[in-house]
Amino acid sequence: MSAREAILARLARARGAGPAPEDADDRIRRHPRGPIPPSGDDPVRRFREQALGLRSDVATVTSLAEVPERVAGYLRERQLPMQAVCWPALMALDWRAAGLDVQARPARGDDAAGITGAFAAITETGTLMLLSGPDTPGTVSLLPETHIAVVERARVVATMEEAWDRLRAEHGSLPRAVTFVSGPSRTADIEQTITLGAHGPYRVFIIVVDDALAAEA
Amino acid sequence: MQVTALQFKRRAAANLHDEKLQRALARLQTKFVDARAAAIAELPDYGSIRDAAAEIRDRVLRDLDGYLRRFEQEATARGAVVHWAESAADVNRIVADIAEQHGVRRIVKAKSMVSEECGLDDALAEAGLEVLETDLGEYILQLAHEPPSHIVAPVVHKSKEDVADLFAAAHHRPRTTEIGGLCREAREVLRPRFLAADMGITGANFLVGETGSVVLVTNEGNGRLCTTLPRVHVAVTGIEKVVATLEDTTTLLRLLPRVATGQSITNYVSLLTGIRREDESDGPEHFHIVLLDNGRSRLLGTELQPMLRCIRCGACMNHCPVYQGIGGHAYGWVYPGPMGAVLTPAFVGLEDTLDLPHASTLCGECAEVCPVKIPLPDLLRHLRQRQVERHLRPWSERAALRAWAWLARHPALYALGARIVARALHLCAGRKGRLRHLLGVSGWTGERDLPAPTGRTFRDLYRARRR
Numbered sequence: 001m002s003a004r005e006a007i008l009a010r011l012a013r014a015r016g017a018g019p020a021p022e023d024a025d026d027r028i029r030r031h032p033r034g035p036i037p038p039s040g041d042d043p044v045r046r047f048r049e050q051a052l053g054l055r056s057d058v059a060t061v062t063s064l065a066e067v068p069e070r071v072a073g074y075l076r077e078r079q080l081p082m083q084a085v086c087w088p089a090l091m092a093l094d095w096r097a098a099g100l101d102v103q104a105r106p107a108r109g110d111d112a113a114g115i116t117g118a119f120a121a122i123t124e125t126g127t128l129m130l131l132s133g134p135d136t137p138g139t140v141s142l143l144p145e146t147h148i149a150v151v152e153r154a155r156v157v158a159t160m161e162e163a164w165d166r167l168r169a170e171h172g173s174l175p176r177a178v179t180f181v182s183g184p185s186r187t188a189d190i191e192q193t194i195t196l197g198a199h200g201p202y203r204v205f206i207i208v209v210d211d212a213l214a215a216e217a
Numbered sequence: 218m219q220v221t222a223l224q225f226k227r228r229a230a231a232n233l234h235d236e237k238l239q240r241a242l243a244r245l246q247t248k249f250v251d252a253r254a255a256a257i258a259e260l261p262d263y264g265s266i267r268d269a270a271a272e273i274r275d276r277v278l279r280d281l282d283g284y285l286r287r288f289e290q291e292a293t294a295r296g297a298v299v300h301w302a303e304s305a306a307d308v309n310r311i312v313a314d315i316a317e318q319h320g321v322r323r324i325v326k327a328k329s330m331v332s333e334e335c336g337l338d339d340a341l342a343e344a345g346l347e348v349l350e351t352d353l354g355e356y357i358l359q360l361a362h363e364p365p366s367h368i369v370a371p372v373v374h375k376s377k378e379d380v381a382d383l384f385a386a387a388h389h390r391p392r393t394t395e396i397g398g399l400c401r402e403a404r405e406v407l408r409p410r411f412l413a414a415d416m417g418i419t420g421a422n423f424l425v426g427e428t429g430s431v432v433l434v435t436n437e438g439n440g441r442l443c444t445t446l447p448r449v450h451v452a453v454t455g456i457e458k459v460v461a462t463l464e465d466t467t468t469l470l471r472l473l474p475r476v477a478t479g480q481s482i483t484n485y486v487s488l489l490t491g492i493r494r495e496d497e498s499d500g501p502e503h504f505h506i507v508l509l510d511n512g513r514s515r516l517l518g519t520e521l522q523p524m525l526r527c528i529r530c531g532a533c534m535n536h537c538p539v540y541q542g543i544g545g546h547a548y549g550w551v552y553p554g555p556m557g558a559v560l561t562p563a564f565v566g567l568e569d570t571l572d573l574p575h576a577s578t579l580c581g582e583c584a585e586v587c588p589v590k591i592p593l594p595d596l597l598r599h600l601r602q603r604q605v606e607r608h609l610r611p612w613s614e615r616a617a618l619r620a621w622a623w624l625a626r627h628p629a630l631y632a633l634g635a636r637i638v639a640r641a642l643h644l645c646a647g648r649k650g651r652l653r654h655l656l657g658v659s660g661w662t663g664e665r666d667l668p669a670p671t672g673r674t675f676r677d678l679y680r681a682r683r684r
Contacts, residue, residue: 004301007456007510011282014517024283027276027461028427034269034468035262050481106498109412125482134496138445142438160467174428176493176500177444180486185438187400188478189354190377191241192248192370195400198353199407200438200485 039158043123044208047156050126054183055196056204064209067150068098074205075100075113080146086115088135090150106137107144114140114147114201120163121151121208125182128206129163132177141181147201149181153210218336218364220565222549225572229543238544241374249370249535252479253586260475270472271590273465274526277426277457281517284426284459285508291429295491297504308332308509309340312418312451315505316346319449321415325407327433327440328352329420330368330529331453331509333551334564337418348418349410351439353403360387366545368552369477369531374544407439417443417501421454422528423469424506427462430490431506434473434483444489450501452489456508457525463488469528472588477530512564520599524559526589533583533593539576548573555583555593562600567609574600635674643672 001009040046048058059070075082084095088104095102107114116136120129128149132138141147157163160180167174185200196202232238257263277284289299302308308331316324324346332338338359341348350359354371358364360383365371372380377394384399385392388406393399419440423432431452433440444450460466466488474480493500516522534540534554545553549570552560558577562570574597577583583593604610624631646652646669655662673681 002301003303003307003510006303007301007508007514008282008285010510010514011285011456011517014514015280015282016518024280024287024426024461028287031427031462031464033464034273034471035265037260037262037266037471054481054484109408127482132497132500134494134498137498138441139499142441142445160470161464164463164467174430174488174490176489176491176497178430178488178490179441180482182482182484182486185436185484187353187437188248189352189357189370189372190375190380190396190399192244192373193396195397197404198400198437198439199351199404199411199442 033161036159036161037124039123043156043158044153044210047121047123047126047208050123051183051206052126054126055186056126056183056206058206058208060208060210062210064093064150067207067209068093068095068100070207071095071115071148071205072098072100074148075146078203081112083111084113084115084146084148085111085140085144087117087137087140089117090115107139107142109143111144112146114142114144116141116147116149118149118151118155120166121156121206122158122160122163122180123156124159127160128181128204129160130179130181131167131171131175132179133175138177138179141179142200145197145202146205147181147184147203148205148207150207150209153208153212156208218333218551220550220561220569222561222565222570222573225547225549225576228547228549229576232543232547237376238374241376242541242544244373245535245541249478249531253476253532253535256475256479256481259481260471266468266471267588267590269468270528270588271526273460273468274528274589275523277459277461278517278522278525281456281459281514284461285456287426288424288429288459291427292491292506293429295429297429297491297506300505300507302507302509302511304511305335305509308335308453308507309337311505311507312337312453313341313344313346315449315451315503316341316344316416319416319503321449322347323410323414324348324416324418325351325411325414325439325443325447326355327417327419327435327443328355328371329418329453330365330551331420331455332418333365334511335453335509337453349407349414351407351411351443353400353437353439356403356407357383360384364546364551366553367531367534368529368556374546411439411442411446414443414447416449416451417447418451418453419443421452421458421506422473423466424454424459425461425463425466425488426459428488428490430488432460432466433485433487433489434470435487436480436484438485441485441487444487444501445499448501449503449505450489451505451507453507453509455513456510457513457527473528473530476532476586476588516563521559521563521596523591524556524563524596526591527556527560528589529556530588532586532588533591536582536586538578538580538582548576555597556591559593559596559600567600567604567607571604571609574598574604632674632676635676639670639674640672642669645669 091104187198651666
């Protein structure tokens with residue numbers, strides 16, 4: 001008997017004869033939500049507060065066209081190189097006009113900054129949700145020391161549960177990697193002292209593009 | 218990993234007098250206990266979320282084979298290969314075979330307690346493979362040739378000076394004791410090794426039955442690097458880690474980081490499902506998931522079953538007065554603190570772990586802080602009972618208990634004995650009312666004075682009161 005058969009047989013014996021108390025497949029089909037903490041009524045503000053709390057930097061702009069200037073300002077203030085790699089969809093922006101050298105490609109070990117979009121932004125914890133895919137290489141948010149994420153207002157959701165529903169509706173199944181990013185990488189292994197910038201980015205800059213703000217103005 | 222739990226008492230005694238260790242353990246209070254309390258206070262529904270979390274784990278344990286079959290089916294459909302291992306030796310053989318099959322030489326590894334359980338690093342090194350631990354804490358331990366002393370914070374026992382010495386010797390760079398500098402140094406040394414690795418090994422915080430995903434909860438980003446860059450990914454984990462749905466996973470994720478480190482969420486949570494798609498530029502071409510039993514299935518259907526709910530947050534050890542006093546190494550295996558005092562005897566046998574179920578005052582704090590409501594003191598008491606049933610307790614203890622039982626069945630003699638002892642102790646203590654030494658319990662009086670009886674027994678007082 002293989003290890004697989006032996007282990008499964010032992011588990012079935014421990015469970016006892018007869019059908020399982022609740023069918024696994026049925027639970028999965030229904031996938032009910034657990035208790036969800038209240039989320040407040042200003043999602044963008046809450047997202048911002050939570051993200052700042054986890055040491056992300058956050059800015060709000062009213063249109064995508066403003067993004068390159070914001071990115072340039074952010075890098076300049078910190079005296080970082082005016083170079084970045086980005087996801088292909090963001091190549092349509094006029095980076096050159098803002099004085100930035102941006103290339104659409106996966107990141108290498110020595111790229112200084114990576115610019116991505118996000119499938120969702122979760123207000124409960126100030127978290128970005130990134131999906132892997134041919135046009136969304138994971139290296140861009142991982143290898144550079146600076147990660148910049150551009151999030152449209154319509155992508156802001158209250159909870160991870162809402163993000164799952166949206167993912168099921170838009171994609172059907174999970175991509176190879178779903179990555180939730182909540183601030184710069186960190187470690188507290190040495191004397192439990194929090195240090196930002198472990199193996200991933202040292203800083204995360206989130207730009208929320210809020211068209212509604214433009215309409216109000 | 219070798220079990221050295223029989224040296225518990227000797228090591229615990231030594232550690233109590235190790236000043237450096239005591240300074241390190243003192244950090245548990247602010248960094249873990251206070252941080253957890255603050256993070257829980259922020260969560261309005263903590264009680265109901267905790268109830269739901271315990272039920273999520275219980276539901277899976279009631280039909281573990283069903284959920285594992287579903288997990289295997291989903292993972293396989295997405296191109297992963299699921300392996301089943303009865304023992305640590307099986308895991309080591311399976312992973313070495315995978316490495317050989319894919320022509321792997323260089324391995325980067327994220328933190329995994331199950332791999333510690335198996336002694337996987339040593340086994341792979343023996344097979345001629347280069348294995349590099351990449352979690353900062355585990356990397357430090359690899360340089361120091363030491364096992365972890367905490368399941369979440371593996372080098373909680375080391376100071377920054379210790380780390381500086383290890384780095385200076387290994388990296389041939391100027392020695393620094395500045396923590397930020399040490400972290401940057403590790404990043405710079407490890408980055409090229411990530412880029413050159415053929416295979417990444419990780420554990421799994423959860424397995425999702427619905428999607429066949431492996432969930433990794435991390436902060437440093439090394440887990441992402443191990444699962445994004447190398448062409449092979451192997452996840453090694455226990456069979457009990459499966460969770461039904463993405464929603465159930467989310468409920469557990471609301472608690473795990475809060476109770477473990479006081480974070481509302483860890484920097485990274487990754488759900489890894491299947492292999493790289495044809496047109497993707499990153500991700501592994503081969504994904505192997507190794508499911509380990511190693512004693513877990515034996516706990517199902519017994520009094521110890523609730524232990525399988527454990528999500529490895531470390532809160533029980535952070536809050537345990539015994540762990541706070543002696544640290545993790547004294548427990549003599551991978552899992553320390555109250556959860557380890559249950560898991561180690563359950564996995565490796567009662568005989569080799571005689572002191573562990575007694576390494577607790579049964580104060581109940583561990584059960585109080587457990588996010589999945591494991592009744593740890595009850596389980597420890599149950600293990601003590603099993604020891605007695607199997608005659609594993611020392612003869613002196615058994616003789617003393619037998620004598621007490623006999624006396625308790627003879628009330629007149631009991632009363633007489635109690636009066637004699639109470640009066641004798643009262644006289645010995647003198648006016649101070651405290652005993653500094655007492656024959657037979659020097660372990661107790663060595664650390665503190667014994668308050669002496671006032672000379673009158675409960676029966677005396679009760680009788681006087683009734684009059």
